[in-house]
Structure formats: structure tokens, C-alpha cells
Amino acid sequence: MLQAPESPLRAAAAPTAPPFPDADLMRVTDLLPPDERARLAGIRAVLQEDIRPLTAAFWNREEFPFGLLPRLAALGLGRLQTDGSSRLFTGLAYMEVARADVSLSALVGIHNELVVGMINDLGSEAQKARWLPGLESFTALGAFALTEPDHGSDIAGGLATTASHDGDGWVLHGAKRWIGAGTIADFALVWARDTADGAVKAFIVETDRPGFTATKIENKIGLRIMQNADIVLDGVRVPDANLLPGATAFSQANELLRDSRAWVGWQAAGIQLGAFDIARAYALERLQFGHQLAGFQLIQQQLSEILGNAHASLSLMVGLARIQEDGHLEMVQSAMAKATTTRLARASVALGRSILGGNGITTDYEMAKLFGDAEVLYTYEGTYEINSLIVARAVTGKSAFV
Numbered sequence: 033m034l035q036a037p038e039s040p041l042r043a044a045a046a047p048t049a050p051p052f053p054d055a056d057l058m059r060v061t062d063l064l065p066p067d068e069r070a071r072l073a074g075i076r077a078v079l080q081e082d083i084r085p086l087t088a089a090f091w092n093r094e095e096f097p098f099g100l101l102p103r104l105a106a107l108g109l110g111r112l113q114t115d116g117s118s119r120l121f122t123g124l125a126y127m128e129v130a131r132a133d134v135s136l137s138a139l140v141g142i143h144n145e146l147v148v149g150m151i152n153d154l155g156s157e158a159q160k161a162r163w164l165p166g167l168e169s170f171t172a173l174g175a176f177a178l179t180e181p182d183h184g185s186d187i188a189g190g191l192a193t194t195a196s197h198d199g200d201g202w203v204l205h206g207a208k209r210w211i212g213a214g215t216i217a218d219f220a221l222v223w224a225r226d227t228a229d230g231a232v233k234a235f236i237v238e239t240d241r242p243g244f245t246a247t248k249i250e251n252k253i254g255l256r257i258m259q260n261a262d263i264v265l266d267g268v269r270v271p272d273a274n275l276l277p278g279a280t281a282f283s284q285a286n287e288l289l290r291d292s293r294a295w296v297g298w299q300a301a302g303i304q305l306g307a308f309d310i311a312r313a314y315a316l317e318r319l320q321f322g323h324q325l326a327g328f329q330l331i332q333q334q335l336s337e338i339l340g341n342a343h344a345s346l347s348l349m350v351g352l353a354r355i356q357e358d359g360h361l362e363m364v365q366s367a368m369a370k371a372t373t374t375r376l377a378r379a380s381v382a383l384g385r386s387i388l389g390g391n392g393i394t395t396d397y398e399m400a401k402l403f404g405d406a407e408v409l410y411t412y413e414g415t416y417e418i419n420s421l422i423v424a425r426a427v428t429g430k431s432a433f434v
């Protein structure tokens with residue numbers, strides 16, 4: 033019987049490695065300058081050889097692998113927003129993390145796009161000095177707290193958490209749901225509505241402040257390594273210095289979401305390449321009717337479809353990185369990329385799961401982990417439907433939200 037792989041890279045590293053071991057059929061890494069190309073190859077090697085084999089056990093236990101944070105920091109994955117990396121490199125790095133493990137790519141992506149990026153772009157000099165060094169080295173963690181129990185897709189208009197100015201600080205009341213790293217972060221970036229002017233503003237809320245509680249959401253079918261939390265803010269008091277001076281309207285949250293939706297597109301490309309890696313290795317090993325699965329026409333068609341989906345997604349993201357680098361990225365392009373790549377990702381992991389037959393049902397063979405994780409990509413950072421509505425509104429001039 034085929035054994036669960038000890039090293040998922042086994043097929044690629046063996047002397048009998050198949051052609052295109054890294055599956056870069058479109059030679060996308062050739063678009064990077066030599067220094068970034070070499071750095072990306074180094075990141076991929078560590079992720080595939082050292083980190084990926086460890087993740088299924090943590091995923092099964094819904095446990096966060098704190099011991100891996102120094103490894104991620106050593107790869108520079110805590111400072112992608114501040115180290116001058118190109119958008120294409122940053123995106124391909126996100127993709128490689130997702131190819132190894134989607135939960136870790138959620139941690140790295142939220143960390144860079146919505147925590148480091150938010151403090152760097154919208155924070156005060158004092159806030160940057162206090163938090164960025166620790167964040168960049170993964171010795172500090174933050175959470176991005178926007179979604180609420182009663183407001184997900186309609187958060188822009190519906191946000192109900194309140195912030196009231198009182199003396200030399202603010203008092204926050206409300207609840208947040210699904211907040212990534214909420215139970216393990218040092219602080220949460222909480223979006224709340226100012227009771228005085230009705231504007232949505234953001235605050236750094238240290239997680240040890242009285243009135244702040246975070247409860248882990250358990251029994252998820254995907255992203256099980258990421259610790260998502262229900263957060264309650266019961267009269268939490270923060271000083272004036274904790275208001276982010278650049279975050280004084282929901283439009284600033286939208287600018288962050290524009291970029292973080294793009295990050296999910298890279299995740300979707302990565303999960304599909306991961307599904308291809310697993311499915312190809314399995315199809316080359318597994319014998320039925322005395323032949324390798326990889327030699328059957330229907331299996332070949334499915335492998336080809338996964339790879340085509342992955343490269344359609346990747347090509348979309350390479351195009352998006354170009355306009356992002358030029359400073360022309362708008363929500364419509366991010367929404368189109370997010371919706372399209374996650375739709376394809378869902379199809380690709382279903383094909384991959386099928387190629388593994390019964391062994392695709394257990395995470396011992398990895399693919400089932402990807403199958404669950406793809407569902408989260410489809411839904412978070414704006415659901416597939418909401419992102420579709422954003423695209424169609426932009427090209428018709430008609431809003432169909434309500």
C-alpha cells in the first residue's frame with residue numbers, strides 16, 4: 033500500500049524527478065531580477081523541505097506552531113512590506129508559502145498586508161517605533177479586527193463597534209468575529225465607529241487591556257492552524273496615542289482590503305500549485321491495474337486541468353502585480369483576481385482530491401488539508417459573490433448589493 037509521504041518533496045528531489053519539478057511552465061520567476069529570483073528559490077526550498085512536512089500535524093490538532101515563527105522571520109517573511117521588495121516578488125513569496133501551507137500563508141499575508149502595512153501606512157511615528165521592529169522579526173504579532181458577528185459582507189455600512197472619546201483616551205464597546213491570530217496576538221487593530229462623528233476609525237488595542245477577551249473559534253474545516261477568534265470589547269480603554277492617525281474613515285480600510293484581496297489571489301495560485309505537486313507525485317507512485325495512475329488518460333486530463341487553472345491564476349496575478357507596482361491598482365482588479373483565482377482553486381483542489389481516491393479523504397496525504405483550506409480562500413476577504421458584485425458594479429455602473 034502507498035505510504036503517506038515522509039517528505040512531500042520526495043518526488044521532486046529524487047533522481048527520477050519528473051520534468052518541470054517546480055511546475056513553472058510559464059517561466060514566471062524569469063521576470064524577477066537575479067537577486068530576488070535567488071531569494072525566492074531559497075524561500076521555496078526551506079518551505080518545502082523543512083516546514084511543509086510539519087504542518088499537517090498542527091493542522092489536525094488546530095494548533096499554532098510557535099516554533100516556526102523564527103524560521104519564517106529568518107526568511108524575511110515578517111518584513112515584506114517594509115524591505116523594498118517588488119510587488120511581484122512579494123506576491124510570489126506569498127504564493128510559495130501557500131504552496132507549502134495555506135494557514136501559514138494566511139498568517140504571513142495578514143501580518144504583512146493588514147498589520148505591518150496598516151501601521152506603516154496609517155500609524156504615527158511613535159506607533160511605528162513601538163511595533164514595527166517586533167513585527168518584522170515575528171517576535172510580536174498583531175490581528176486585524178474588522179468583521180463582526182452581525183456584520184460580514186455589509187461591514188462597511190453596518191459596523192457597530194463603537195469608540196467614544198473620554199478624557200485623554202477612548203472607550204471601545206462591541207464584538208468582532210473571525211479575527212486571525214486573535215488569541216495569540218499582542219494587539220488587535222480594531223475598527224470602530226466614533227460615536228461623536230459617526231466615522232469609522234482604527235485603534236491599537238493591546239490584548240491584555242481590561243475588558244478585552246478573545247475566544248478561539250474551534251472545529252473549522254479549513255485554515256485550522258490559524259487561530260481565529262471571537263473578540264469582545266467590553267468598555268476597553270485606550271489612550272489617544274492608540275488611535276491610528278491615518279485611519280479615520282472606512283475608505284482607508286478599503287484601501288487595505290484592495291491590497292489584501294490581491295494577496296488572497298496569490299494564495300489561490302499557491303494552493304493550486306500545491307495541489308498539483310501532491311497529485312502528480314501521487315499519480316507517479318500509485319499503481320492500479322498494474323500501471324501508474326499518471327499514465328491513465330483521465331488522470332492526465334485532470335493533472336493538466338489543475339496546472340492550467342493554476343497558471344491562469346498565476347498569470348492574472350502577475351498582471352495585477354504590474355499595475356500594483358505602477359500604483360494603478362483599484363478594487364475592481366483585486367476583486368476580479370480574488371474571485372476568479374479562488375473559484376479556480378476550489379475546482380483544482382476537488383480534482384486533486386479525486387486523483388488521490390480514498391487517500392484524498394485523509395490529511396495523512398495532505399490533499400484533504402488543501403481541500404478544506406480552499407473553502408476559506410473562497411469566502412474570506414470578501415466572499416466570491418461580494419467580489420463578483422464589486423467587479424460587475426464597476427463595469428456596469430449599477431450596484432446590485434441591495
Ligand SMILES: Cc1cc2nc3c(=O)[nH]c(=O)nc-3n(C[C@H](O)[C@H](O)[C@H](O)COP(=O)(O)OP(=O)(O)OC[C@H]3O[C@@H](n4cnc5c(N)ncnc54)[C@H](O)[C@@H]3O)c2cc1C
Nearest residue numbers: 176177178179184185210211212412413414415417418433
Ligand atoms: C477562516 C476565516 C478567517 C477570517 N479572518 C478574518 C480576520 O482576520 N479579520 C477580519 O476582520 N475578518 C476575518 N474573516 C471574516 C471574513 O472576511 C468574512 O467571513 C466574510 O467577509 C464574509 O462575511 P460573513 O462570514 O459574515 O458572511 P455573510 O456576509 O453573512 O454572507 C453569507 C452569504 O451571503 C452572501 N451575501 C451576502 N450579502 C450578499 C449580497 N448583497 N448579494 C449576494 N450575496 C450576498 C455571501 O456571499 C455569503 O455567501 C475571516 C473569515 C474566515 C472564515
